[in-house]
Amino acid sequence: xxxxxxxxxxxxxKSNRDRGPVMRNFNENTITDAVIERxxxxxxxxxxxxxxxxxxxxxxxxxxxxxxxxxxxxxxxFLTRTGHMCTDTRQEFILLSDTLGVSMLVDAINHAHAETxxxxxxxxxxxxxGPPEMPLGTDxxxxxKGDPMIVEGTVRDSTGAPIAGAWVDTWQADADxxxxxxxxxxxxxxxxxxxxxxxDAEGQFWFRSIAPCYYPVPDDGPVGEMLKAQGRHANRPxxxxxxxxxxxxxxxxxxxxxxxxxxIDSDVVFGVKDSLVRSLETQPAGLTPAGHPVDAPSSLLRYxxxxxxxxxxx
Ligand code: BEZ
Ligand code: FE
Numbered sequence: 001x002x003x004x005x006x007x008x009x010x011x012x013x014k015s016n017r018d019r020g021p022v023m024r025n026f027n028e029n030t031i032t033d034a035v036i037e038r039x040x041x042x043x044x045x046x047x048x049x050x051x052x053x054x055x056x057x058x059x060x061x062x063x064x065x066x067x068x069x070x071x072x073x074x075x076x077x078f079l080t081r082t083g084h085m086c087t088d089t090r091q092e093f094i095l096l097s098d099t100l101g102v103s104m105l106v107d108a109i110n111h112a113h114a115e116t117x118x119x120x121x122x123x124x125x126x127x128x129x130g131p132p133e134m135p136l137g138t139d140x141x142x143x144x145k146g147d148p149m150i151v152e153g154t155v156r157d158s159t160g161a162p163i164a165g166a167w168v169d170t171w172q173a174d175a176d177x178x179x180x181x182x183x184x185x186x187x188x189x190x191x192x193x194x195x196x197x198x199x200d201a202e203g204q205f206w207f208r209s210i211a212p213c214y215y216p217v218p219d220d221g222p223v224g225e226m227l228k229a230q231g232r233h234a235n236r237p238x239x240x241x242x243x244x245x246x247x248x249x250x251x252x253x254x255x256x257x258x259x260x261x262x263x264i265d266s267d268v269v270f271g272v273k274d275s276l277v278r279s280l281e282t283q284p285a286g287l288t289p290a291g292h293p294v295d296a297p298s299s300l301l302r303y304x305x306x307x308x309x310x311x312x313x314x
Pocket of ligand 1: 084094098122123124125217218236269
């Protein structure tokens with residue numbers, strides 16, 4: 001058997017990776033500092049900062065919880081199952097982040113609320129980029145099931161000026177609380193209740209749909225087990241998703257929540273904000289407040305979105 005060369009380890013010309021004092025015999029009180037010290041040669045200051053904070057907080061968690069070996073292994077197995085559950089259409093790690101409030105924390109850090117612009121909330125796992133573009137007024141519901149709803153509003157900048165030609169992507173669950181991407185035939189979803197619209201010259205958009213229903217997030221995997229163990233329900237209140245953009249503006253990711261929906265005060269992913277909650281109005285056949293024709297009584301959901309201007313790079 002040929003021996004592998006071991007280089008100059010322990011010699012006078014140690015590599016960066018082997019630099020520093022002898023590191024051995026760690027115990028509960030010394031291991032954290034030793035690991036943090038080992039990270040001093042990270043490839044960038046940011047990589048060092050993130051790695052050191054990760055070790056500090058992870059070790060503090062372990063010191064607080066003091067897991068048994070079996071509990072620690074159960075944690076490893078939980079994360080392993082979470083990874084195995086992920087596919088192109090099922091992102092169990094994002095769901096874990098959502099249900100632990102981490103996604104909304106990252107959102108809050110990155111979107112400090114300016115009074116004048118529409119608030120943001122979670123993207124969720126059911127967005128498909130490049131949805132089919134449809135003419136204003138299209139009915140995006142293809143199943144003919146559910147209570148009819150008209151959605152209308154405007155897209156403006158923070159001075160109140162309309163933004164013409166903004167793209168408005170929308171997606172929502174059906175009357176049973178299921179997204180089209182969750183109902184696949186031979187692996188392919190049949191697109192339903194999702195579309196892209198463009199605002200007109202007055203910054204207006206409108207479309208026909210059905211009133212959304214509350215629904216449980218996918219709870220047949222490790223995150224569902226976690227929610228059960230935590231004594232929590234898995235539901236989101238009824239909402240319609242929007243992603244809205246225009247050149248020169250930050251892309252807005254948000255929802256409109258329906259005011260009297262079950263779970264409006266206990267959203268499993270902590271996404272509800274007062275400014276995004278709207279009551280469904282009653283719309284008789286005739287014209288909507290914005291002048292759009294309605295042939296049968298419907299619910300009406302109205303909202304004026306305000307986009308933030310793109311931040312200038314310093
Ligand atoms: C959603 O609203 O589509 C969603 C958000 C977070 C987790 C699961 C679903
Ligand atoms: Fe949703």
